[in-house]
Amino acid sequence: MILLLPSDPLRPRRPDEHFAPEAAAARQAGFEVALVEHTGDGAVVGRVPAGLAVYRGWMLTAPGYARFAEDLAGRGVALVTSAAQYRQAHELPGWYAALESITPATFWSSDDGRAGFDRARLALGAGPAVLRDWTKSMKHYWHEAAFIPSLEDAGAAWAVAARFRELRDDSFAGGFVLRRFEEFGPAEVRTWWIDGACAVAGPHPDSPEALPEVPFDPAPYASLIGGLGLPFVTVDFALRADGVWRVVELGDGQVSDCPSALRDELVRKLLR
Known part of the structure; x- marks a missing residue:
């Protein structure tokens, strides 16, 4: 498994500063790490060995990700998440119908x-x-x-x-x-799903020190989220004023930020 990370714009042989700790954790966990140059709307592929890969980096548009995947395929690299799957997770119309019962x-x-x-x-x-x-x-x-x-x-x-x-x-x-509009508590839970199973759960990166007072159990939502058939996604949950958990957002896990406290665990789960 290859982990693709953005390179530092000024030092292209090093990972971007934001992702440097993730690169270190990935190497320690046994990942082969390769760097790509991020351009905003797509990614210019650097020296990437052939194989199966997962991207962890800055957000790409759906067309930008499709170009990225095509460039990689030409070099013998297959992304775990296809361009169609990325669009489904990245754009709300792609996932809303499946989660309509648990989201506003x-x-x-x-x-x-x-x-x-x-x-x-x-x-x-x-x-x-x-x-x-x-x-x-x-x-x-x-x-x-x-x-x-x-x-x-x-x-x-x-x-x-x-x-x-x-x-x-x-x-x-x-x-x-x-x-x-639904009235939610101040803190959210970010959950990470790999092949339809909740692998990691913790605070949202916007409030890494805060969690809702009620513990979150992902089990009741596994069939709905797993039913999407997406390989790697994040789902943000918030507790509504009446005590009901609601989905605030679903996103592609490759471009979702991760609190530092969860980084090592997430990298280990991705490798498995």
Whole structure:
């Protein structure tokens, strides 16, 4: 198994500083580590030996990942996660239907126009909502580009969408996504699933020192997440105000950040 990591932009023979501890843990666990040059929308493949590989690095768009996989295939390298599987995990429309019963109600558009946004808004119905696109929210701009207090106020809702689109700029992906607002606790649990089984669970990297007060049990969700047939994903859970665990996000495990406290365990589980 080969672990592919981004190289340092200034010292291409060394791993990027953010991933250097992961490179060390991987070598200690028996991984062969190879470095690739990351370009933002894709990856320029460096010296990578032929074999089966898993990527751990900066986020790629779905088309960028497809180009990455194609470049590697030309060198005899097969990624554990195919381009189609990456898109399914990376973009919300790819996984929502399978997890609809355990995640907030959601509707989306397929572009950045107001007509599609309004169709999604009307489909979701009255009340508050959270806005994002197919791959990302702007939660750090909560009141101006994420939270919509009332879907009935079409003008105010569109103002939030327009600001979101402005902030996302060239990174805007797919279309607008409107999710029913649910009241969650302040901390999330990030779970790591390998071949349909929960391998690692711990704090979300945005709040690495915090966990919900209620212990999280992944067993009730294994059949739904495993049913997606994805080889390596992360699923973020939050505890709703009524004590029910809800899925906040699913993402491809190759481009999901990992708290340092869980890094060694995750690398060992990937090697197995």
